[in-house]
Amino acid sequence: MANGRKSRTSSSNPIARWKGKWALVTGASAGIGRALAEQLAASGANLVLTARRVDRLRELADGLAARHGMQAEAFAADLTRPEAPAAIHAFTEGKRIDIELLANNAGFGAFGYTHEIDEARLLDMVQVNCAVVLRLTRIYLPRMVERRSGDILIVASTAAFQPVPFISAYAATKAFDLIFAEGLAEEVRGYGVRVCALCPGSTNTEFQQVAQQPDRAFRSAETADKVARVGLEALAEGKSSVISGGRNRWMVFGERFAPRGFVAKMAAKVMGPESTKS
Ligand SMILES: NC(=O)c1ccc[n+]([C@@H]2O[C@H](COP(=O)([O-])OP(=O)(O)OC[C@H]3O[C@@H](n4cnc5c(N)ncnc54)[C@H](OP(=O)(O)O)[C@@H]3O)[C@@H](O)[C@H]2O)c1
Incomplete structure (x- = not known):
């Protein structure tokens, strides 16, 4: 040591x-x-x-x-x-x-005013980020339960813990992932199956480019290697969720003490397109 x-x-x-x-x-x-x-x-x-x-x-x-x-x-x-x-x-x-x-x-995100983002893109996001997670889990889980062993990692996000204006629908899909994983983890723990929601904050990947999200949210991004290791280790340890990065953990912890409406207003100031800022 x-x-x-x-x-x-x-x-x-x-x-x-x-x-x-x-x-x-x-x-x-x-x-x-x-x-x-x-x-x-x-x-x-x-x-x-x-x-x-x-x-x-x-x-x-x-x-x-x-x-x-x-x-x-x-x-x-x-x-x-x-x-x-x-x-x-x-x-x-x-x-x-x-x-x-x-x-x-x-999974992927879509940044901007929800009323301006293509509706088909938003629905595809719900499909990939939520429906597919549910369907693949439903497909592979019965065999894991039967075998009395198996592990499921669900990549959620720190965006899952509060409303995030300008990625509102994305944050809602990740809330689904987090809540689904944490509930399922307790359902199947007795069957020897582990389920863990991995909640990364900003991470250096192609995500930002695909979501067309501005740079400023990614200035203190973690590496994908680090985030992946945190997720796999937490799953192996039997945790039902894990937030990658001390700074991200503190942010999520701190937000618990503020009203959700206030957190959403603050998030809007950080996330909003430059043009909306006075
Ligand atoms: N990067 C971040 O800041 C961050 C933060 C929190 C959570 N996350 C979550 O982390 C997960 C991985 O994202 P990432 O950051 O690694 O982003 P990424 O570099 O853009 O990778 C996304 C992966 O998802 C696949 N994918 C996207 N749409 C797909 C589709 N329609 N069909 C099949 N595969 C599809 C992409 O493959 P193809 O394009 O080849 O299909 C790619 O392999 C996502 O669930 C994301 O929500 C990311």
Whole structure:
């Protein structure tokens, strides 16, 4: 225990609990999903990687398998399509892969005035961030319960804890993820199944660009590697949720003592487009 930090040997690596097991990671072509895949592979887990950009997935799967000697499969799916969860399941069934860790990570945001954001984009966001999380969980959970073991990571956000003007719908989707994960964790704990909501704050990924969100929210962003490690370790430890980063934890803690309306007003000042500021 040099300088108060845990020394990391292979036997003390909590991510090694998935060594030799199969994990399904959604949104593995970039950001936090890619980092989850890399850390799981480095600890010896086998992977099914899914996202739309299949070239990236194949390159990642081949590279990880070559480097770490585990097995990795890539499957292209557009999660806005209602048939995507069943197609992913058919793929894993067809390969006789028993999923022991489901990482519900894929998601995106949409910044701006809700009345100006394309309605189809907002509904796609609800589909990917909420409905798909529910459907993939509903697909893979019964086998985990039957087996009396299994793990589910759901990537929520610090945006889940309060209203966030200008990403109002996104924050609401992440509140769904957090509340669903925390409730489910208690439902299935007695069946040996662990569920954890990972709540990152701003993280350096492609998220900002996809959400068309201004730079200022991302000035103190964490790395995807760090966030992925925090999530996997919390899941391995049996936590039902975890906030990545001390600053983010303090922010969420502090907000508990203020009325929600006040927090929303303050958030509007931070998040609002420059043009709305006097
Ligand atoms: N970055 C942040 O500041 C931050 C903060 C809190 C929470 N989060 C959450 O973290 C998770 C991962 O986001 P990230 O930051 O890593 O963003 P990212 O770099 O943009 O990665 C998002 C991933 O989701 C996939 N995805 C998006 N739409 C999809 C669709 N329709 N079908 C299939 N896959 C889709 C993308 O793959 P393709 O484009 O190849 O399909 C990509 O692999 C999300 O749930 C996000 O809400 C992020």
